[in-house]
Amino acid sequence: MICRDHARYYAEGADRGAGTATQVADRHHLWANLGDATERLVARLRSQWVPPAPEKEKVVPSEAPEGRRVRRTRERHAAVHALMDKGMGHSQIVAELGLDPKTARKFMRAATVEELIGDRRTGRQSSLDGHAAYLIARFNEGCHSALRLHRELTERGLTVSERTVRRFVHRLRENAKPATRPPVPKVREVTKLILTHPDNRPESGRVLLKQLLHRCRELDEARELIARFASILVHRRGQEDLEQWTTDAQASRLQELRGFATGLRKDWDADMAGLTLRWNSGPVEGHVNRIKMLKRQMFGRAKLDLLRKRVLLTS
Structure with a gap:
């Protein structure tokens, strides 16, 4: 088993070095790729979901203002x-x-x-x-x-x-009484709400997302597709549901999700394995993050020999 992301060089290296191994797309990277596509989609639709600006109130005093x-x-x-x-x-x-x-x-x-x-x-x-x-x-x-x-x-x-x-x-x-405008949520804030499981959204986030989805039908369509993919990923139902999901995404009017679905088609076997089998790159990613943390802690303070000892001794 070889767990990897969608990088072409990883796939080529796996084919060349272990041609008989089963290549498994890492679920973390699949979700991260979908998150990037979602953020681009939310940014593109911003003009539709952003709260409308209130009408400005004119200053109509009955006489000149007092000094x-x-x-x-x-x-x-x-x-x-x-x-x-x-x-x-x-x-x-x-x-x-x-x-x-x-x-x-x-x-x-x-x-x-x-x-x-x-x-x-x-x-x-x-x-x-x-x-x-x-x-x-x-x-x-x-x-x-x-x-x-x-x-x-x-x-x-x-x-x-x-x-x-x-x-x-x-x-x-x-x-003058300044016109007050409701706070405009940031693109990443809206993206996070869409990618978060409904049970884990705060009450304020649920209310906000409901308002935004009401203003933008395309955003609501994206939320439904993303929720379906999340269920496939968490429960590893690739064999049962991935084909239908990819077909629906490619037929949607959401160009970002169409692009994500097209990417799945290009690496179909690995993606199907990643959304079906139990294997993932979690342990490897954990070691990589630990090494990066040690490297940042020692930036400008020590040389490679000490970094090597710290990495090996804490393994």
Whole structure:
């Protein structure tokens, strides 16, 4: 028995060196090859299964956004009157909020914050009061460039600095409610969900996969074929089911799985043996991984003679 992967040189070497041996395709490599094909398939179909982006919400404030100074005034007024409601006096409020005594007294005397703000809701943006509606409309249309908006205002005959326009646009962005998009799963994440046994998928993964399969029928078709192949591989039912599976895969509209099935045909005897007999390359692969681990541990630290001793003594 010779266990190997699909590399042509392994097959040629086995034919030349042991022509009467039964060649067995390693199941680990068969599953890895199918996994690579699945990842390419998922990547190709990404535009179909990716969650749709929500519609962007426009910023439609009834008036120009408030400046930082106005917002701070509102916050201080609310804080001062909250302490007053608790029974605190002037000196206690000054100590609690760290305000200047005159400032604290002014806030205490104002019954409403509107008495302090007056007509200066937009802070230092008074030069834009007559053009705020135009700027908001242009912002909602998708023009978020302060430089371009400044140029348009200049063409409308308004003399205003670019810095003033930039501050106004910045406050519009702060007031805008950004459109939230559901997280987009990565190609490898979706591939892993498809290749994982249904009983081992987390609940969140099952819900996500169900949503993706609903959006993309081809992905659902691929999942069904892959699940069938996994059952053949695990239960070694090559003699009973491999022929039908390969025929179905080659007849599907999934070019990646058609290519995988064509590869099975090219090395049919070894693949049939791998999916029927108990032999596999597991012990060999385990030794190879152990040697690679030892090599990485010693990278740049020792020479080949010590590596040789470690490999032999731990066998």
